[in-house]
Amino acid sequence: MNKSEIPAAQKAALSLLLDDHKKVKKIFKDFEKEKDSGAKQKMVEEACTELTIHTKIEEEKFYPYLRDQNPEAFGDLLDEALVEHASAKELIAQLQGMGPDDDLYDAKFTVLGEYVNHHVTEEEDELFPKVISKKIDLKELAQEMESLKQELASTAVAA
Template sequence: MTTKPATKSTAKSRKSTPDAVDMLIEDHEKVKKLFKEFEKLAKKDDTEGKVEVAQKICEELTIHAQIEEEIFYPAAREAINDDDMLNEAEVEHATAKDLIEQISGMSGDDEMYDAKVKVLSEYINHHVEEEEGEMFKKVRKSKLDLDELAVQMMERKEELMGALA
């Protein structure tokens, strides 16, 4: 039995599937939009709306961080051999998780609520800049199979989202 070579259409359809780095960048973009939505609702004093968005932010970040820590970071650690960068990313995750826990346990009309969400936003923006500006570039240059990693990450993400539902 002979194997057919990949056609342009099959190669293109494979290409349209995001790889592991693309998936993480999509998550970053989604959370950035949610933070902007939160800011608009906070300005309107829409407590119920901002709490709903903040909860979504916390869920998205929690799942994202867990996928990175369980799947992406260990693979990246092996592929790029930059423990300092990955250690720093994990410490940043721990701090973000602490803020997420605080926000999740607060009332939306608490005087510190908006401030904590704003600090989380700034913290995440800093973390994202480092990942996208440094780590992801190094990972893309490595021999890591980002397509296979994306499959593992998507399966885990679906599990975690199902557990939240």
């Protein structure tokens, strides 16, 4: 999805989410090229932190707002999204309890990347276009999403 095509009412909120998607997709891509470089664990940790923050913003702000605005249009898509988030969180928790030399560490991260790619494609190809076609006004929500993001990012760094 191209940011320049997003109307003003949805631009800030969807851009925030699109930037996150781009960032994590790049980490998964880099991992496939650089997993033997010694930077592996750092990449896994960064992706897991980013994904944890991102799913929280969606689950606490974005998804409930859409459901509230139009349950008929968004209910089924959001239910699926929550199930997909749950699978990703399960793998994230497993990875965070493992070390880079453990069996299946690379495989779990690769599979997490496949889940994320699938989920991101559904959001960008189905959910976000629907948000735009239903003209959901996300201007105020975008500010809440942005401040939650900053709050979560600062505690992630402190941890």
